[in-house]
Amino acid sequence: MRAEVLSGIERRRRWSDDEKTQIIDETLVPGAKVSTVARRYGISASLLFSWRRQARTDVEAPPQLVPVMIAAPDANAAVPTVMPASSAPVMELDFENGARLRIFGAATSDLVKAVIEAMTQR
Known part of the structure; x- marks a missing residue:
């Protein structure tokens, strides 16, 4: 003691x-x-x-950027939904295969990269 x-x-x-x-x-x-x-x-x-x-x-390592390709808007695409304002950030990604990904709140660059890679695999 x-x-x-x-x-x-x-x-x-x-x-x-x-x-x-x-x-x-x-x-x-x-x-x-x-x-x-x-x-x-x-x-x-x-x-x-x-x-x-x-x-x-x-x-913690500083955030890393993930390469993103910006496509021209599709005339047949649906109008984006207006989300209510909140203090949490929202990231919305539309993929060529028609899938849409929304990430609410903070996400690590590794998580975002892994999800994008999984959704773009053919």
Whole structure:
């Protein structure tokens, strides 16, 4: 068991990036519980979850563009449906075979690329 004696004015602990990484790594071990790791270091589980979320966003690769061919509008094509405005982005793709794909919300470039490849295979 570990005990700390605090004297004087209580101050926030400043954790270095290396310390944060070590603590986050402990939560990624199979069977580890975030609350147990947080308690071991005297921090709240919510702070540890924030560190984990921040670490994920720091290492995400920038979005990659997927090649798209723009075709001239077809005179026989249906009029596009007007979607109600929302805060979530919507991507709509029409394929030569008549299929239509709508992606609501955020999607990774890998997911969009995989779906386009699957829909254009003959």
